[in-house]
Amino acid sequence: MSDLDRAIEQLRACRLIPESQVRELCYKARELLIEEGNVVSVDAPVTICGDIHGQFHDLMELFRVGGDVPDTNYLFMGDFVDRGFYSLESFLLLLCLKVRYPDRITLIRGNHESRQITTVYGFYDECIRKYGSANVWRYCCEVFDYLALGAIVLGASSELEPTNTGPANVPIEDSELETEVLDSSGHVTMSTYRPRRRAFSNASTDSRNISPPRDIAAAPGQTGVPSRTGAPGTGASGDGNGSAANSRTGAVLCVHGGLSPLIDSVDKIRLIDRKQEVPHEGAMCDLLWSDPDEIEGWGLSPRGAGFLFGGDIVKQFNHLNGLSLVARAHQLVMEGYKEMFDGGIVTVWSAPNYCYRCGNVAAILELGEDASGGGTVARSNGEYGRSNGIMSDSRVVSPGRRYRVFEAAAQDTRGMPAKKPVADYFL
């Protein structure tokens, strides 16, 4: 067993590795990350994850629900650290997995992967407490500077292979499974279908019979639980019946925060000099800090960094870049995920019961592989300007989306540690 495998085993048990090993790990990780572009290309199938924030046991639950590395191909959209108790264990494990299986796990940068933010929101304090010095914090921050800013998922299928749980239902005629929501034991809790697309079909055929939650309705007394309808089960074959449609699935841009008024094409992201602390403003800052909002155009962000952007901005950006979806994290959503703007953007949140008190569930998003073998068409690779033709002709089909929703890990098995020396105020 290699040192790296031993480190992985140790971190999986939530035990830290020695400082010297952290240093070596961070050095190797940087060598690897420096070779990655600002926008990493990732082939479907892939499982997309949102904020973790040091919730180590919940990260283990995520792997239980979504499958282990390297069996499952993962893409984490940043915010590994801060606020939770186990930012070190979580980030170092992900980093070890990255070094061990570089092609099976992609890590992109969140706004918390920054010196200034980690000194304010807890990761710095955690490093001092657990290692007794700022060295490990410094090594980690150096890695942060090399993390990619985004990823493009290529080759995702427009249609989901239905999950075979529960009684087989009659599929809706001439329809394909577009989204599916599963609980942590793998049972389907909601499915949506759309008419199977044919070549040259009109763009206005988006008539799913159930919408995934577009907003949060988690208030008590509200039946926010989606009922299972539709027909997961037999029939709706996912193995390439709609090859013409499948090949039209647009690429998916993954970024921690969102869009920037300074970025009109994916290629512009590639031009950023990313190997630096997250700046206070500018394109790089915006990609990590912005949020979608129910507005038109751009708005000021109450965060004091990045911007708010509306559905029109998303539609235009997706259209011009041949994208079918922007996947992002960065905002707590009570149901773990939230699609907005006719499915043009989705927020994925992977920290259940955030900060021990929010009562939210977490989600991961699985995008399946396009089994038609055709891969993606040229305009779906995120290049700018390929699709300035007629709207109905160039409209790309969104990928089939499977959300796995999970709750916070059980907590009764964690032993109480010894008390640490108190802060200097109490000496």
Added chain:
Amino acid sequence: MANSPAFRVLSTLDESASHAFIEPRKKIYDSQDVSAFLTSKAYTDIMTWILQLNRSMFPLKQADNTTQAWTLNSDAIQYSAPIRQLQQLLSKLQDIIQEVPPDTGPRRFGNISFRRWCEVVESRASDLLRECLPAELLQRRVSDEGATAETELKAYFLGSWGSGQRLDYGTGHEMNFLAFLGGIWKLQGFPKTEPGAEERAIVVGVIQPYLELVRLLIKTYTLEPAGSHGVWGLDDHSFIPYIFGSAQFSPAITETDLTPEEGSLPNVPEPSTIIQRNIVDKERLTNLYFSAIGFIYDVKRGPFWEHSPMLFDISGIQAGWGKINKGMIKMYNAEVLSKFPVVQHFPFGCLFSWDHDPNAVPPSTTAHSTSGPQSRPVAPDGGAPDVAAARPMPGAGTQAPWAKHGAGTQAVPPMGSTAAPWAGARREAVPTSRPGAPGAPGALPILPDTSRMPPGPMSPTRAPWSTQTRPPPSQDGNADVPTKAPWAK
């Protein structure tokens, strides 16, 4: 020192002198201004007020050699008429919750109805204050044109409940309530009694009900912790219950004893018992510290040591509640009063004055470097920012400005640099709901600035460097047209 009062109390305004009350205004715009704040009269007054309240909560040695402790349900604490009036005020604020039930519609986290609650409170604030406080106190002013004392008190009163805009609550709001009560004290709104008697009635009879109301607001409207560190802070929302609660369990004193710096009153729960639910459930009824711990258990799921490691570590302190009390005051000074994000929106007027305190000792230079606006981003290879480089050194701080005034007051060096749970920053003005016209930030509707704090973990992380409204992405100048992307047709 022999003839001067042993323990300093907040000085009242001389009734004969003219005091030019004004609408309290923000004065702190960057980290440097925090230095000025730490040598201002307002800072000295706030710290003096806290120490005065704190000392009053220490158990008292009686002439007959018995000890009188001050529990939350103590019969030995007499409530004066002004205190009963303040209790009624709090009760009326609580009743407003019934008028504004939480919204059941879609929401991200915080409940939008809290905004309405704040609006109702604001609309009734003058009436509520006039019902509660004597007219001659509220209407004091210099000339016919000048603002009244009510103007100043109202600013702190309205700042005490959290941010209706961001739907959060934190120690900055708590600080406003202390200023509201301190302002009433300065205006001689509380009767003169034997030392400490009125103060402890304020803590037990007003501050604890205030904290309970705030907890009800937090639970009812799911208010977010303002600017929290997550598990790496003391508490998501509050600080003062840990000060006054630890004083309740500290060794007994006479009126002239120095304030103890270690030890505990006999037969009180050990600090380590905060992880025992049955003890917490019992003690929370009588002690402010356990009352705050109990609220953590109410709202958090998971092992206590994991979601509250700082309180867990403090529970291991062997030197008693007096030691914890001293540490809490030092920490309050460093992590609340010395932190730019917390104090930046505290308004200054006549009651709490921005004027330089001639007796003030300059704070240490590192006291306020954390998370204030920085003139330049940290360079990638620049190593740790200032905050990280300068950790508090025990005993190394500059002497506190108030330390020389009373033999027994606790010296609190204004040391900073441990990142605070509430650290972070907020911009000065944010669009209320839909910044549909970001081209003209000045034209945006801006809610009353009742908040001092950045939002916490449940809400978006705020940029620590954010203080000013920054120009919107488009400068086309047309306020009526939504800004378009530069490439938009």
